[in-house]
Amino acid sequence: MAEAHQAVAFQFTITPEGIDLQLSYQALNQIYLSGVRSWKKRVSRLRNRVIKGVYPASPSSWLFVVIAILATMYMRSDPSMGLITKIQQHLPLRYTETQEPLYTMLSVLVFSTLLWLSLILALRFCLKLLLSYHQWMFEQHGRVSNTTKVWVTLLRLLSSRKPLLYSYQTSLPILPVPAIKETLSRYLESVRPLLTDPGYKRMTELANQFESNLGNRLQRYLKLKALWATNYVSDWWEEYIYLRSRGPIMVNSNYYGMDFLYVTPTALQAARAGNTITALLLYRRKVNREELKPSRVPGTVIPLCAAQCERMFNTTRTPGVETDVLQHWQDSEFVAVYHKGRFFRLWVYTAGRLLSPREIEHQIQRILDDPSPPQPGEEKLGALTAGDRVPWSQMRKQYFSSGINKRSLDSIERAAFFVTLDDEEQGMRGEDPAGNLDRYAKSILHGKCYDRWFDKSFSIVIYKNGKSGLNAEHSWADAPTVAHLWEFTLATDAFQLGYSEDGHCKGEVDRSLPLPQRLVWDIPSEVQTLVCSSLAVAQALADDVDCHVFPFRDFGKGRIKKLKISPDAFIQISLQLAYYRDRGGFCLTYEASMTRLFREGRTETVRSCSNESCAFVKCDLVLQEAEQCRHLFRLASERHQNLYRMAMTGAGIDRHLFCLYVVSKYLGVDSPFLKEVLSEPWRLSTSQTPVQQMELFDLKNYPDFISLGGGFGPVADDGYGVSYIIVGEDMINFHVSSKYSCSQTVSKTSENRKIMLFLTSYSISNSLAYFH
Known part of the structure; x- marks a missing residue:
């Protein structure tokens, strides 16, 4: 009710004796304190702009540069190689001989500030180059290359200062535009297990026709946007996927x-x-x-x-x-x-x-x-x-x-x-x-x-x-x-x-x-x-x-990691097995990955249904030979991890194709290939809710304070939405959504609506059994 207090902060009445002015000191005090709080915010924001503006240096480093330059000048050495004298000569002020030391000092300050700003730009450029290195992600655990070791050391040195929330923003690299040939090749590989031989042949012909004709023209426009915009995907993704719905x-x-x-x-x-x-x-x-x-x-x-x-x-x-x-x-x-x-x-x-x-x-x-x-x-x-x-x-x-x-x-x-x-x-x-x-x-x-x-x-x-x-x-x-x-x-x-x-x-x-x-x-x-x-x-x-929420307590990431398998890959492959048991086939599968290694990055799609995961599922259902299934499972896991890493490092498929489609619409041209690609339904849409701040939760002393995570609705009317959160070492919480109106997603009755989760539980346990 701040406006009410302000309205009665002062009152006045006109009497025969003059004007009677009445002040409410309590209200005025509140107004004063609110103003102080507002100005503190402004000062704080200005201070933060300065601190993050010079990161990875610090504002105090300017004083260090000034003192270092003055010290060398005192020892009759000119570190500027004559630039300080030239600055002094070009100062738009006249001075006498007695004032010369003062103007020399002013010239030193100007030179030191320019040198300091140049060093900041150089440090930022180096930090940006370091953050553009992503090969570390593709190295096997425990086998770190010398290049990566040197890279980590340099990155730690440049990041040694305590950063603010937005300190790294201007040093993050720009999301690159993948080569169109590589994107089309990866797309065809992703849909191979979902198409018959004639269907795959037709899609290959559409892709080749798109690449040789319209694709390169659209790619040029997209590269132009990438040079101009901070992120070539995010603004279009926000507008066309969300805001225009x-x-x-x-x-x-x-x-x-x-x-x-x-x-x-x-x-x-x-x-x-x-x-x-x-x-x-x-x-x-x-x-x-x-x-x-x-x-x-x-x-x-x-x-x-x-x-x-x-x-x-x-x-x-x-x-x-x-x-x-x-x-x-x-x-x-x-x-x-x-x-x-x-x-x-x-x-x-x-x-x-x-x-x-x-x-x-x-x-x-x-x-x-x-x-x-x-x-x-x-x-x-x-x-x-x-x-x-x-x-x-x-x-x-x-x-x-x-x-x-x-x-x-x-x-x-x-x-x-x-x-x-x-x-x-x-x-x-x-x-x-x-x-x-x-x-x-x-x-x-x-x-x-x-x-x-x-x-x-x-x-x-x-x-x-x-x-x-x-x-x-x-x-x-x-x-x-x-x-x-x-x-x-x-x-x-x-x-x-x-x-x-x-x-x-x-x-x-x-x-x-x-x-x-x-x-x-x-x-x-x-x-x-x-x-x-x-x-x-x-x-x-x-x-x-x-909606069905399913806490899976049989085991968690602890046992999975002992097998030297990515927990996320383990769950995704198990979901493929569960879906196949449920529907008798494979489907286009969406797993959300992030591209926040890049400035203003949001998400990318990991197409979890791969040739390798399908090979494992078929082996499990037909051959059921433990050694063969174990081998295929590891191949599928490695393939999934590689797909995830590629998505994180800007080499995904779907955001690139989406942006090419947007450009085609702006140019008023139709592409049968892009139209078909973007109309394919994601019948299995999945996402992992990350646990990012485990230091806030003392699960040893308070084991019951575990999070359930969250979920979302199904993306396709005849599909599933699956969200999961890996909690601690021994628990995985699932959130599965589907629609009652679709008989294929087994949501018609209360008895069979949990079949998908039961199959997921069974598939996870079954997958683990191959490693015993």
């Missing part, structure tokens, strides 16, 4: 993250909300101050691009007729809260300070205790973000562009993030823990289709029994970035902020805090009609989605 983003695009599997830190809804909101805001503070350590390739000093963190908070996706737009605000001092059909704006700062967890709990409890009913049309307003984008865009422009509706909508869209206080209980509980876990996943993925704001960068869900969850919009960032945020939030909530013995947040409460502000709406009948229509579309989509 006109269908619902709920289920189809948004994904979810879950709470701890076995424990709930507190059963009090308001208390859990208090700590969760505090932890998220502490993370935002670290992002703003760039105090987070840059993400790195696990087990190495190699940095990953941090550009996706920039739009994590204060961001929303606004609908448009042809394309949506991502809007980001610099900072927000409030969050938007939804409870029982009502929207609230909750200020999380007062007098320039962040509210304590106990104070936020107090404010949340006020919302929970508020008995006021929803305004007409308010309860299900969020369904507009769950339905088709074009109607939402039209309604937004017509009815939410002015007046109280605009002010209320701005309060949601400009909020740091969105919070839903759900009136249901969720989690692995009761007499049917497995079934409740599945319902928990569905609830976070889509809820009631109107009690989430799916356009926000992310929404937090706090359930009645204290369980929590996260729903994230996909266009601004990929799952590893959100997973990093969610890991920090869970760990900070449980292990740093903590709770009192009675389950409340810790700290004191300032009970004079203003009430959370109810958002006011004027929803006409036309909007209410569209809300019902959008809700019907979203509800049909939500009802068709089947």
Whole structure:
């Protein structure tokens, strides 16, 4: 309620004796403190710009260069080889002989600064060259070449200073454009196990025709973009894959993250909300101050691009007729809260300070205790973000562009993030823990289709029994970035902020805090009609989605790594075996890999269904000779690891072909080859949720505080969406989604809907058996 305090900061009345001026010192003090906080932020951002602008050097190194130059000048040696004298002669100032030492000093400062900037550019260039070296990734474990050893030493030397979050951004290499011949060759190899001989021959002819005619022309345009743009893929990927989609983003695009599997830190809804909101805001503070350590390739000093963190908070996706737009605000001092059909704006700062967890709990409890009913049309307003984008865009422009509706909508869209206080209980509980876990996943993925704001960068869900969850919009960032945020939030909530013995947040409460502000709406009948229509579309989509969460506890990466096999490759090959047992054939398989070794990199596709993995599956089902299967499994694992490495180092297939297709559309030319490639359905879409901050979780002393990870909806109507997280050494959590409407994905009844996971479990165990 900062605007209310400012409105009464001063009052005056005119009396016969003159003007009576009354000041509210408390309000003025809050205004002053808010201003101080704002200026501190500006100073901090300016300081960070300077520090990361000179990285890998430091601002203090300038003084070292100046002193070194002055010392050599004092010893009557000119390290500038006459440049200092020339600088002095060209200074646009006149001076006398008595002032000459002063101007000599000024010339030294100018020369030292130029020398210092040149050294910084040289160091940056060297760092960029070092980060462009990727051969280390293709070397066998334990057989490191001398070149790689020297490279690691040099990289450690240049990265010895403690970097800020964005310190490496300008030193990261640019994503290269692969040679079109190599991309087409790798594509044909990837589809070979999926096509008959005549089909493969036809596809080969299409590829050759494309390469000899249109392909090289499109490639030239793409190389031109790569020279001009920071990343030749990311902006088109964001726009055409996400923002231009006109269908619902709920289920189809948004994904979810879950709470701890076995424990709930507190059963009090308001208390859990208090700590969760505090932890998220502490993370935002670290992002703003760039105090987070840059993400790195696990087990190495190699940095990953941090550009996706920039739009994590204060961001929303606004609908448009042809394309949506991502809007980001610099900072927000409030969050938007939804409870029982009502929207609230909750200020999380007062007098320039962040509210304590106990104070936020107090404010949340006020919302929970508020008995006021929803305004007409308010309860299900969020369904507009769950339905088709074009109607939402039209309604937004017509009815939410002015007046109280605009002010209320701005309060949601400009909020740091969105919070839903759900009136249901969720989690692995009761007499049917497995079934409740599945319902928990569905609830976070889509809820009631109107009690989430799916356009926000992310929404937090706090359930009645204290369980929590996260729903994230996909266009601004990929799952590893959100997973990093969610890991920090869970760990900070449980292990740093903590709770009192009675389950409340810790700290004191300032009970004079203003009430959370109810958002006011004027929803006409036309909007209410569209809300019902959008809700019907979203509800049909939500009802068709089947989610199953499966904690696999037989073994984990510990036993797999003892066999000297990549755990990810092991799981992917097992999924191929499970799919073949389920469907009797192979399919185009998508595994998400990241390209964040490059500046503004996002994802690339690993086509996990390879000739080698198919050979193993057929051997397992037909020959079942242990030695032969073991050999084929190792070949398939090595092939998968190589495909993953190639995707990470910019030699993938799908993003290159996608960008060639975009160029062809801009030029107004059709390519039968590209059209067929991009229309192929991904019936098995998979992704691993990385565990990036294990140092935050003490699993030895608190073994029950393990994460469930998260999941997403199926990409194809007749396919599966499979997400998995490798937790610790002895557990793998799976999230599998499919559609009830497709009989082929065995989602018709509650009895056979777990067949895919059973086959996955069986296949993983069966794969391991070959090595005993």
